[in-house]
Structure formats: C-alpha cells, structure tokens
Amino acid sequence: MISEDTIVAISTPIGSSGIGIVRMSGDKAFVIARKIFSPSSRTKVSWTSSFKMYHGWILDPETKEPVDEVILSLMRAPRTYTREDVVEINCHGGLVxxxxxxxxxxxxxxRLAEPGEFTKRAFLNGRIDLSQAESVLEIVQAKTEKTLNLAIKSLRGELSNHILSIREEMIDILSILEAEIDFAEEEIEILPEKEKEKYLDNLIQKLENLLDRAKTSQVYREGIKAVIAGKTNVGKSSLLNTLLERERAIVSHIPGTTRDTIEETINIKGFPVCIIDTAGLGIAKNPLDEEGAKRTRNSLKMADIILRMGDGSSSLEKEDEKVFATVKELKKQTLLIINKIDLPQRINKNKLREIFPHLHPVEISATQGSGLGRLKTEIANLILKKITPTSEDLMINMRQKNCLEKTKKCLIRAKEGLENNLSVEFLALEMREGIEHLDELTGRSLGEEVLNRIFSRFCIGK
Known part of the structure; x- marks a missing residue:
C-alpha cells in the first residue's frame, strides 16, 4: 500500500500571497531538488544534512533560466511529516x-500527489494512527478556536490513548477466555463469572463515556443551525448582517425583500452557529412568495434552534400569529426576540407571554446593535442544554463513533452471553470482533478502499 513514488503538490492556497510552498516527499525528493536548485553565491548546500534552509533560485533544467527566488528546506527521513525525505520550496505566492x-x-x-496523500503516507509509515490523521483534516476545517483545540488534542494522541487502553483491557480478557478454552477438559475457571462481568461493565462504561463526548464534538464540528423566523420586514436580514458585522443580506423597508434562505456561520461563545435568514411566512401574493415560504418552512424543520423574531414597533398581526403557530407546532428550542426597541413600542407583550409562557423575550435593536450581547449568551445557553462541555472533550467523528458503537454492542452481547451461561467460545468471539472494530478506528485493520475514501476528503498538498 505504501507507494515508492516521489510526490509533489502545492501546499498553500492558490492565489496571491507573500509566500507559496511546493512540497515533495519520497526517495527522489533530494535528487530532484539538487537538479533544479541553484544556491546563492555564498551558500553551500549540505545535501546529507537535515532540517536546513538555503537561499537561492529555482532554475528550469531545460533552459537554465531562473524561475523564482526561493528558500529551500531539506528534511531527511525518518524525522519528517511523512517519515520520508521531504523538500519544501518556499517561493513567492503567485499562481504563475x-x-x-x-x-x-x-x-x-x-508525481502529482493525491488529496491527503502526504498525511496518508504519515499514517502508512507509522508516524500517526488513523484517528490522528483524521484530526489533521479537523484542524484544517476548524470553524472556532475550541474546535481547533479539540482537533489538536486528537492529533497529539489523546483519543488514540483512550482506544489503546480499552483495547489492551479487551485483549487481557480475551487471553483469559482463550486459556479457559485451551483447558476446557480440566474445567479450570481462571477468572470467576462475577469478575468477568465486572470487567465487561467497566469497559462498556468507558465506551459510553467516549460516545457522550462524541455528541459534544459533533456540535463543535458541524455547528448548530439557528433559523431566524418572523413576518416580513421584521428585521431578520438586519440581524444577520449585524451578527456577521458585514452586509451579507439586502436590507430594505419594502416587505418581502428576502425571498431565499441565506446561511452564514459565526462563532458564538466558542460554538460554530449557522445563522439562517429566511423569507417571511405571510400570505403568498405570487409564486415567488410561495416558494420563499416553502423554503422557510423547510429550514425551520431542519433547525436546532429557532430565533422567533417580533417587531416591537408594531402590533401583533395575522402574519405574526401564523409564524407563532408554525414555530409552536415544531416543538423546537426557541428563543423569542423583540426587535426595533429603538423605536416607540406598540407590541402587546402580555399577548406574547400567553402564547409563549415559558419564554422570556430578548429585546434588541438589530440596526443599532443593542442587546446583541445578551442574545449571543442566550443562544449559547440553549446550546449548552444540548451538550455538557468538559475539559475532557475529544474530537470524535462519525466513522470513529460508529466503530465505538459496534465495539460496545459486542461487549453488551458478551455480557448477555455470560448471564445466559453461553459457552466461553461465544464470549471470545464477541471480544475478538470488538477488538477488530477498535482496530478499524485506529487503522490497524482497514481496507485500502476505505483508506482512500477517508483521505480523499483532504486537500491536495496535505
């Protein structure tokens, strides 16, 4: 599975920047670098050294013409990202x-590197396991500082250490079961049934703790969908723009300006929150209104949190009542917002309390920015009702979660088999299968097709 090709790719985003990096990895990386690099007049390159940087020029071997002024970084195996010889050419960041x-x-x-091939080589060469390799992608895609910190913990091996500890305990139990199978004729019980049950309960609890952390990491990775719902011209787009601190949505005093949903992600108290601006749910006057209302209803169905918005400067209308009814019917976490508090107030707050007796409205002015601090705090509080962040949080993706769930099911079946006096062979079979699922998680046993699928999600150059 380990390719002997020397791979190369641009490792920095395409575009104009001060520095761009071309990265090579493989046995021929130094050979190629030696052919194309010309050091500056006072620089002498030590091609046998590692972790050295040299100033000079890249020359086209065919024309001998200089291509760009560069800094050449030389890194000898095995102390590199891929555990192969690595060369990085730091040139000017222009596309040409x-x-x-x-x-x-x-x-x-x-050869041009495939997406994620540098990290794949780091995994195949044993520098990192598969869960650590996946955390590299989590770092690249992190939306908040908290997400980044969790991904770094995984890259440093915290999840791997938990899995390794559970795996070692399962192997210990399996070895005891195998010994009992080998000495079945002597009817020797190496470990009493109660002790076996105790071991299994402890392992199941450890897996449940990791699965609880998976729920938290899913929120940090994928974020929360918060849909702004309200009648036309209530200030939904103004709120989106103020939260983003830029003009993302068109704002107008003309009702019905927003016809489609607009989605943007912001950081609220460390959580990535996808704010979705929607069209009003008023009476449709034309096909465009109807389509806008349909998309709003679809967004509300997919929402984790609904930001129900009312206009404090106007009385409650039939359109408000329609939105209220739609929101209540969905039975989702809801935050009641009264906008336009900078204007004379006409909204009937007593009526609001009757409709939403358990909600305390957050009063804001989307255009003036008043009350936004409290609004963000209340959104964060709703998120915290879904999860309980701790200092022991880990980044666990869906593939890893699936492996943990399969292992847990094996242990539960083993415990049930123990309680039903099934044979030791049955218990050993469940333990072996559980260990195999943990090995899938860390990449000890995984087919090439699955590996290719995992690393194809990476960018080229990483």
Missing amino acids: PLRKILEICLREGA
Whole structure:
C-alpha cells in the first residue's frame, strides 16, 4: 500500500500571497531538488544534512533560466511529516511561479500527489494512527478556536490513548477466555463469572463515556443551525448582517425583500452557529412568495434552534400569529426576540407571554446593535442544554463513533452471553470482533478502499 513514488503538490492556497510552498516527499525528493536548485553565491548546500534552509533560485533544467527566488528546506527521513525525505520550496505566492515550479518537479520525475496523500503516507509509515490523521483534516476545517483545540488534542494522541487502553483491557480478557478454552477438559475457571462481568461493565462504561463526548464534538464540528423566523420586514436580514458585522443580506423597508434562505456561520461563545435568514411566512401574493415560504418552512424543520423574531414597533398581526403557530407546532428550542426597541413600542407583550409562557423575550435593536450581547449568551445557553462541555472533550467523528458503537454492542452481547451461561467460545468471539472494530478506528485493520475514501476528503498538498 505504501507507494515508492516521489510526490509533489502545492501546499498553500492558490492565489496571491507573500509566500507559496511546493512540497515533495519520497526517495527522489533530494535528487530532484539538487537538479533544479541553484544556491546563492555564498551558500553551500549540505545535501546529507537535515532540517536546513538555503537561499537561492529555482532554475528550469531545460533552459537554465531562473524561475523564482526561493528558500529551500531539506528534511531527511525518518524525522519528517511523512517519515520520508521531504523538500519544501518556499517561493513567492503567485499562481504563475507556483505552477511553474510544480511543472518542473513533475517533469523531473515526481508525481502529482493525491488529496491527503502526504498525511496518508504519515499514517502508512507509522508516524500517526488513523484517528490522528483524521484530526489533521479537523484542524484544517476548524470553524472556532475550541474546535481547533479539540482537533489538536486528537492529533497529539489523546483519543488514540483512550482506544489503546480499552483495547489492551479487551485483549487481557480475551487471553483469559482463550486459556479457559485451551483447558476446557480440566474445567479450570481462571477468572470467576462475577469478575468477568465486572470487567465487561467497566469497559462498556468507558465506551459510553467516549460516545457522550462524541455528541459534544459533533456540535463543535458541524455547528448548530439557528433559523431566524418572523413576518416580513421584521428585521431578520438586519440581524444577520449585524451578527456577521458585514452586509451579507439586502436590507430594505419594502416587505418581502428576502425571498431565499441565506446561511452564514459565526462563532458564538466558542460554538460554530449557522445563522439562517429566511423569507417571511405571510400570505403568498405570487409564486415567488410561495416558494420563499416553502423554503422557510423547510429550514425551520431542519433547525436546532429557532430565533422567533417580533417587531416591537408594531402590533401583533395575522402574519405574526401564523409564524407563532408554525414555530409552536415544531416543538423546537426557541428563543423569542423583540426587535426595533429603538423605536416607540406598540407590541402587546402580555399577548406574547400567553402564547409563549415559558419564554422570556430578548429585546434588541438589530440596526443599532443593542442587546446583541445578551442574545449571543442566550443562544449559547440553549446550546449548552444540548451538550455538557468538559475539559475532557475529544474530537470524535462519525466513522470513529460508529466503530465505538459496534465495539460496545459486542461487549453488551458478551455480557448477555455470560448471564445466559453461553459457552466461553461465544464470549471470545464477541471480544475478538470488538477488538477488530477498535482496530478499524485506529487503522490497524482497514481496507485500502476505505483508506482512500477517508483521505480523499483532504486537500491536495496535505
């Protein structure tokens, strides 16, 4: 599965920037670098050294013409990201010099790297396990600082250490069961039934603790969908723009300006929150109104939190009542917001309390920014009702969660078999299967097709 090719890719985003990086990894990385790099006049390159940087120029071997002024970084195996020889060419960050250097490296014998292939090689060469490799992608895609911190914990091996500890305990129990099978004729019970049950209960509890953390990590990774719902011209788009601190949605005093849903993610108290601006749920006057209302209803069905918005400067209308009825019917976590408190107030707050007796409205002015601090706090409080963040939180993705759930089911079946006096062979079979699922999680036993699918989600150059 480990390719002997030398791979190359642009490792920085395409575009204009101060620095761009072309990365190579493999046995020929130093050979290719030696062909295309010309050190500056006073620089002497030690090609046998590692962790050295040199100033010079990339030359096109065919024309001998300089392509760009660069800093060349040389890193010898095995103390590199991939555990192979690695060369990084730091050039100017323009599209033309980056692509030209990439083309020269390809011409001299390197192969264009597949998405995630550098990290895949780090995994295949044993520098990191699969859960750590996946955390690299989590770092790249992190939406908040908290998400980044959790991903870094996984990269440093915290999840791997938990899995390794559980696996070792399962192997210990399996070895005892195997010994009892080998000495079945002597009817020797190496470990009493009660002790076996105690071991299984302890392992199941450890897996349940990890699965609880998976719920928290899902919120940090995928975020929470918060849908702004209200009648037309209530200030939904103004609220979105104020939360984003930029003009994302068109704002107008003309009712019905927003016809489609608009989604943007913001950081609220460390949580990535996808704020969705919607069209009003008023009486449809034309097909566009009807389509806008349909999309609003679909967004509300998918929402984790509904930000029910009312206009404090006007009395409650039939359109308000329609929105109230739709929101109550969905039975979702709801935050009641009264907007436009900077204007004379006409809204009937007693009527609001009758409709939503358990909700305390948050009063804001979307255009002036008043009350937004409390609004963010209340949104965060609703999120905290879904999860309980702790210092022991870990980043656990859906694939890893699935492996943990399968292992837990094996242990539960083993415990049930123990209670029903099933044979030791049955218990050993469940333990072996559970260990296999843990090995899937860390990548000890996983097919190449699955590995390719996992690493295909990475960007090229990582």
